[in-house]
């Protein structure tokens with residue numbers, strides 16, 4: 005079972021529980037979340053927060069990841085794939101369109117999108133990595149593989165340290181529960197005691213500014229309101245390794261401003277950041293290193309100045 009080690013976080017991978025499996029973005033499986041009967045915070049005072057340990061590092065070795073296409077039996081798709089590649093995965097002629105991963109077939113002749121192809125890199129404490137590349141280049145897939153959400157078909161991912169994810173505002177959220185109940189649940193999954201959960205509730209309530217909606221089911225929220233709640237929950241504590249998709253830029257202008265300030269604190273607290281964005285100013289100002297992905301493979305790995313000059317000519 006993969007239970008998050010701290011708020012919005014996956015467990016420390018050194019416990020052997022941070023990789024693979026059906027982990028949702030915040031270490032909470034949506035099907036694990038009970039619908040009712042959540043004990044109040046004061047009933048939980050015996051618990052203690054997990055110790056995230058120290059010395060974060062990320063090692064990715066020859067990572068490949070495929071998505072099977074289940075209606076790939078259609079003749080036109082098969083014909084396209086067969087005519088595109090002649091026909092060994094990972095050894096394409098110039099078979100790729102301008103967007104998307106590499107289309108091919110696996111050993112059982114099933115059509116797959118090879119979203120990542122033999123990706124290798126290491127990250128040490130202090131590094132802030134930005135991922136750039138065309139639509140469908142594999143940026144989000146790589147983030148999710150680092151978060152243990154997707155399993156590699158080949159190669160490996162090793163993450164040392166607690167992992168925090170800002171990948172999808174809905175991850176780990178039970179839409180039938182109220183915002184407040186979701187906060188308590190998240191606190192419980194993080195191993196917080198009653199005092200910790202009350203502090204979390206106060207922090208998220210103040211930050212998300214949902215007013216009376218906090219006591220209504222999340223399914224009644226607008227998408228911006230879900231972002232507010234999800235963001236507030238996922239940024240309530242700084243993980244050692246923070247994985248961030250660009251959805252955090254969603255929300256109205258006032259919220260974006262607030263979100264940016266809070267994120268800066270989290271990013272300062274995190275030892276390693278991995279961020280995807282199409283916004284060049286964000287990549288330049290937040291990252292110390294960029295990896296340019298093209299059709300699932302690393303095209304370039306360097307400083308933001310080097311990579312942006314080659315990628316975007318800026």
Ligand SMILES: Nc1ncnc2c1ncn2[C@@H]1O[C@H](COP(=O)(O)OP(=O)(O)OP(=O)(O)O)[C@@H](O)[C@H]1O
Pocket residue numbers: 071072103104105106117118119137138139140141142143144145146
């Ligand atoms: N769940 C899925 N099922 C099938 N294919 C998928 C799935 N998720 C991603 N893909 C495919 O994997 C490839 C990489 O997608 P990914 O979302 O990682 O790209 P990205 O670089 O994040 O793109 P964008 O900048 O458009 O968000 C794409 O070709 C996409 O079609």
